[in-house]
Amino acid sequence: MLDFHKVSYQYPTENVDIIEELSFHVARGEFASLIGVSGCGKSTIFRLITQLLHPKSGTIDVGGKNIIGQKSYVGYMPQKDLLFPWRTIGQNLELPMELKGLSRTERERRRNEVLEEIGLKGYGNKYPKELSGGMRQRVAFGRTILTDSELLLLDEPFSALDFLTKLEMQEWLLTEWQQLQKTILFITHDIEEAIFLSQTIFVVGHTPIHTLERIQVPLPKMRTRACLNKPEIAALKNDLLEMLRRQVVS
Ligand SMILES: Nc1ncnc2c1ncn2[C@@H]1O[C@H](COP(=O)(O)OP(=O)(O)O)[C@@H](O)[C@H]1O
Ligand SMILES: [Mg+2]
Structure with a gap:
């Protein structure tokens, strides 16, 4: 559904690339999250997919075709409503x-x-x-x-909500995704949120973003919050926390 091929991007005011020859793939129908510390470049990836920004090299495909010249290929929900x-x-x-x-x-x-x-x-x-x-x-x-659009990009949609509303919205979104059969790429810095919602988690290890670490969440598509208490999920949570702690933004 979504393919990055060696995409590089540099903000005009900066002297280094923030994204450096990045390649990754999101399958059709998948719920994937992108996690990483604040300022690491997550929203920049979304701005490239929506063509608010243009790569200095590399290509981005949606539905197997270059996004340049395509219309209505993506639905974008920015960080604020x-x-x-x-x-x-x-x-x-x-x-x-x-x-x-x-x-x-x-x-x-x-x-x-x-x-x-x-x-x-x-x-x-x-x-x-x-x-x-x-x-x-x-x-x-x-x-x-x-x-x-078959591909939806959601940028930290629940980060400003109070705790209980956020939990309700996560459950609601999971049901929506199961009904709508869309491909969702979801940005969050909340590890538990990423685990509860996603089949795949892409971790931004460091900036400039050259690779994304891909992690499969060992839970079925239909899941409940109780699944988060499984020992393998607690272990995954710890691993992700360690990865984010090690993350350096240069
Ligand atoms: N228009 C811009 N010009 C220069 N630098 C920018 C611009 N927008 C964002 N940045 C920088 O790029 C980095 C990544 O921004 P962003 O992708 O919004 O991060 P994230 O969404 O992971 O918090 C930040 O360090 C930010 O300062
Ligand atoms: Mg952001």
Whole structure:
């Protein structure tokens, strides 16, 4: 679904590459997380996939094709929910469809479907400020799926939520992923969150990012929070913690 081939990137104001000949692969339908300390370059990888930034060398493929020239190949949920405060929830959800030029009736039909999907039926005419943090994140996720892309990029979507809301949202997202059959790449610095959600974890070992360490989570697709108490999961948690502690950002 997603392939990096020897991708390098350097911010124009910096004198070294932050990403250096990086190659990695995410399979179709997979839930993969990207973990690493703050500032190591995780969001930069997302900006390259969305073409907000362009590699200085190397190529990125989505669905087996170079992303250059492709449209609607990715849905991106940035670090902040970024709902437009002057638009209602319904209007926020319609945005990706407006950009695509869908008809008004089609937009309303899909919008209502998604409102139901994210558990916010009846909230279409409310404004973002009238919703809780968890609800706003669900709207942002709804807007991301309305891009109709098979690949979804979620950048620390739950990091600003309180503890219990965060746990609820993780469970909700896992169910959504199982129903929607999308490929999800999820950024977090929370080890437990990465383990609970993912089939695969990519660890950023150091910056510049030259390789990602790929770890398979030994849990079935359908899982509960109780699975986190298994001894092999506790061991994995420790290993990941050690890896992050060793991480040096140069
Ligand atoms: N526009 C920019 N110009 C120069 N450096 C940047 C820019 N954006 C981010 N960086 C630097 O690149 C590094 C990685 O940023 P980012 O990918 O956002 O990290 P992460 O998401 O892992 O916290 C940071 O050290 C940051 O200072
Ligand atoms: Mg970031």
